[in-house]
Amino acid sequence: MVTPYSMTFGAFTLHFPQRNLTKDGEAVRLGSRALDILVVLVENAGVLVSTRELCDRVWADNVVDEGALRVHLSAVRKALGDGHEGIRYIVNETGRGYRFAVPVSRSVAHSPAPPPHNSSARALPVTLARVIGREDVIAGLTDQLPERRFLTITGPGGMGKTTVALAIAHRFSGQTGTRALFVNFAPVSETSSAASTVASAVGVAVSTGDPIPDLIRMLGDTPVLLVLDNCEHLIETVAELAEKLLQAAPGVHLLVTSREPLRADGESVHRLAALPSPPPGTTPGTNQAREYAAVALFVDRAKAANDSFALTESNVTAVCDICRRLDGIPLAIEFAAARVGLMDVHAISARLDDRFALLTQGRRTALPR
Numbered sequence: 326m327v328t329p330y331s332m333t334f335g336a337f338t339l340h341f342p343q344r345n346l347t348k349d350g351e352a353v354r355l356g357s358r359a360l361d362i363l364v365v366l367v368e369n370a371g372v373l374v375s376t377r378e379l380c381d382r383v384w385a386d387n388v389v390d391e392g393a394l395r396v397h398l399s400a401v402r403k404a405l406g407d408g409h410e411g412i413r414y415i416v417n418e419t420g421r422g423y424r425f426a427v428p429v430s431r432s433v434a435h436s437p438a439p440p441p442h443n444s445s446a447r448a449l450p451v452t453l454a455r456v457i458g459r460e461d462v463i464a465g466l467t468d469q470l471p472e473r474r475f476l477t478i479t480g481p482g483g484m485g486k487t488t489v490a491l492a493i494a495h496r497f498s499g500q501t502g503t504r505a506l507f508v509n510f511a512p513v514s515e516t517s518s519a520a521s522t523v524a525s526a527v528g529v530a531v532s533t534g535d536p537i538p539d540l541i542r543m544l545g546d547t548p549v550l551l552v553l554d555n556c557e558h559l560i561e562t563v564a565e566l567a568e569k570l571l572q573a574a575p576g577v578h579l580l581v582t583s584r585e586p587l588r589a590d591g592e593s594v595h596r597l598a599a600l601p602s603p604p605p606g607t608t609p610g611t612n613q614a615r616e617y618a619a620v621a622l623f624v625d626r627a628k629a630a631n632d633s634f635a636l637t638e639s640n641v642t643a644v645c646d647i648c649r650r651l652d653g654i655p656l657a658i659e660f661a662a663a664r665v666g667l668m669d670v671h672a673i674s675a676r677l678d679d680r681f682a683l684l685t686q687g688r689r690t691a692l693p694r
């Protein structure tokens with residue numbers, strides 16, 4: 326395909342069949358949210374990205390409704406010239422999500438030679454929020470990675486698997502110079518797309534047919550850490566793929582997150598525990614309470630929601646109670662702390678009995694993957 330027009334996103338170069346992102350010869354400015362949406366869709370080109378996944382990726386911890394997404398999507402479509410000459414770039418599957426539908430080819434930007442670790446085809450996302458606690462797990466698993474090439478972090482949704490995996494990958498990559506690539510399987514619903522999702526993350530041009538041989542050839546024996554995130558709905562397929570890659574590409578290390586282990590050959594499983602909360606029946610002082618990661622997370626996120634929030638002798642018991650009753654699950658603690666802008670901690674604690682309704686207010690689809 327002749328593709329005279331191209332755009333570069335990080336290390337991707339995308340070739341488009343028509344001129345786009347320009348209007349009357351002038352570059353069209355896209356807002357940062359709109360650009361983020363475009364990047365997520367383009368990274369998953371050809372794959373359906375659910376509305377929730379898109380909102381989560383673009384707005385991170387903030388709660389948004391679909392209306393906001395639609396406003397920004399319409400700006401993206403306008404900039405792309407969606408619909409012009411009958412070309413649809415972004416296809417909406419009603420009630421399910423969005424797909425970047427234009428046939429694009431991808432290549433690793435700049436150089437066909439194996440890129441150095443910091444210019445990976447799909448670089449690790451940077452976690453902006455501070456990681457609280459977990460130092461032992463992060464240090465321990467980072468130390469294990471050179472020996473154990475296949476680590477899986479398991480635990481319920483919201484427990485912090487992705488957060489911990491990213492912290493490990495950044496540290497491992499920094500310490501060893503190994504290139505680290507991120508593959509998110511959350512939007513991949515078809516088992517048949519799993520291998521091509523990995524292939525495109527690595528920078529292999531995906532065509533029809535089995536991408537695994539090309540993927541193995543591309544990887545060769547170059548050291549690389551593949552972070553395979555959200556594998557729970559594709560366990561068997563990813564297990565098989567993992568075994569093939571580890572066998573044929575001796576430089577590959579895998580760091581997997583999944584609610585359940587893959588039960589594949591060579592896999593070491595680490596079940597991620599809850600963030601520690603003060604034991605029931607104890608009434609720690611503020612300094613002592615802050616030593617517990619669950620409380621520290623609550624305080625950090627509550628301050629972000631309401632900068633006048635402080636942990637005091639009068640609210641420490643309620644905060645400890647909230648953390649315990651939310652089972653030390655970081656996502657649940659973040660939701661509860663976000664309410665501090667709207668109500669005081671005693672009210673939050675009192676309303677925890679209806680915890681699902683409280684925590685997911687305005688974001689009813691938040692708890693599934």
Ligand SMILES: Nc1ncnc2c1ncn2[C@@H]1O[C@H](COP(=O)(O)OP(=O)(O)O)[C@@H](O)[C@H]1O
Nearest residue numbers: 455456457459482483484485486487488655656
């Ligand atoms: N140790 C931690 N410190 C700070 N925030 C955390 C920590 N663990 C998880 N979080 C936050 O909790 C939420 C859920 O974490 P995530 O890693 O996405 O969980 P999982 O991958 O298990 O579903 C995210 O918003 C993340 O930023």
Ligand SMILES: [Mg+2]
Nearest residue numbers: 486487555582
């Ligand atoms: Mg996750």
